[in-house]
Amino acid sequence: MALKKVFIANPSVPRVAYNIFENFVEVITSSGYDRESIIKGLSGANVDALFWAGGVKLDKEILDTAGPQVKVVGTMSAGYNHIDTALLKAKGIVLGNTPRVLDDAVADVALLLAMSASRRYTEGRRHIEEGTWINFFNTQWMLGQDISGSTVGIVGLGNIGQAIAKRLKGFGVAKILYTGHREKPEGKELGAQFVNQDTLNRESDFIFLAAPLTNETNQMCNADFFSKMKKTGIIVNISRGQLIDQAALIKALKDGEIFAAGLDVMDPEPLNRDSELLKLSNVVLTPHIGSATNNTRNAMAELTAKNILRGLGGEEMFTPVKL
Numbered sequence: 001m002a003l004k005k006v007f008i009a010n011p012s013v014p015r016v017a018y019n020i021f022e023n024f025v026e027v028i029t030s031s032g033y034d035r036e037s038i039i040k041g042l043s044g045a046n047v048d049a050l051f052w053a054g055g056v057k058l059d060k061e062i063l064d065t066a067g068p069q070v071k072v073v074g075t076m077s078a079g080y081n082h083i084d085t086a087l088l089k090a091k092g093i094v095l096g097n098t099p100r101v102l103d104d105a106v107a108d109v110a111l112l113l114a115m116s117a118s119r120r121y122t123e124g125r126r127h128i129e130e131g132t133w134i135n136f137f138n139t140q141w142m143l144g145q146d147i148s149g150s151t152v153g154i155v156g157l158g159n160i161g162q163a164i165a166k167r168l169k170g171f172g173v174a175k176i177l178y179t180g181h182r183e184k185p186e187g188k189e190l191g192a193q194f195v196n197q198d199t200l201n202r203e204s205d206f207i208f209l210a211a212p213l214t215n216e217t218n219q220m221c222n223a224d225f226f227s228k229m230k231k232t233g234i235i236v237n238i239s240r241g242q243l244i245d246q247a248a249l250i251k252a253l254k255d256g257e258i259f260a261a262g263l264d265v266m267d268p269e270p271l272n273r274d275s276e277l278l279k280l281s282n283v284v285l286t287p288h289i290g291s292a293t294n295n296t297r298n299a300m301a302e303l304t305a306k307n308i309l310r311g312l313g314g315e316e317m318f319t320p321v322k323l
């Protein structure tokens, strides 16, 4: 019997995925990362499953090109806002993602951003580069905010939110607050308090965005949101750029309405080189590297490949997305 076919829509997927597929499926790899290459690779390929990785939208055009025989999709990401889940559901396609295996790596970046934003990393680096590092001991120069003893608010206490909370405990924070759809047992175990959004904004010294991008969270951090934060407050986003109204954030940062921001995700990505965010010294930016470690990317590739094999075998995936 002919082997089933999997299309890997990204030429940089770690080797481990190919090793898992070997002997079980035939693999076709996209020649490029872009939409055009993917569509070209899929045309007439007649594959049964898609291994998705990267920011290209998985939509009607792609699925129409791939053909009606596609019944399985595995995305090498925790987030799946780039996938038309309603269309997958309508077509009877199963979807798996990669939660949990990236929690630690992403939470590490959240803490990296929180600390560098609170201790004015960008501004300090500019002083060194521009020769404005003052050569006398001014006790009031470059003062930042403490994490120890602070109140921290986590928007979305899912797996990544919990990994952030665990790390924060090691930094001696005084209080952890969180928002979400409902109070969670894990919140109790972490000693975190479930509050409403206004309370979280009003009381938090640091706010971490760790909720997925949905209709509900899209642009949730708007001018009103920032106006309710402390002037010394710091916002960290490791989720998706669209959770933040970026123009409102820039205004809040410029007007001193909040102290600083640490962003691993922006809108658009890649960020335009002339973005105001790059000019502000109270912003720390990383280029969406939350899950970018060797171990984590290998684990994500492995889980995606295993999910796809399960899906092709008609079994429940290890980490299915409920459509």
Ligand SMILES: O=C(O)[C@H](O)CO
Pocket (backbone or CB within 6 Å): 076, 077, 078, 079, 080, 102, 239, 288, 289, 290, 291, 292
């Ligand atoms: O959703 C994810 O998995 C991450 O954002 C990718 O780095």
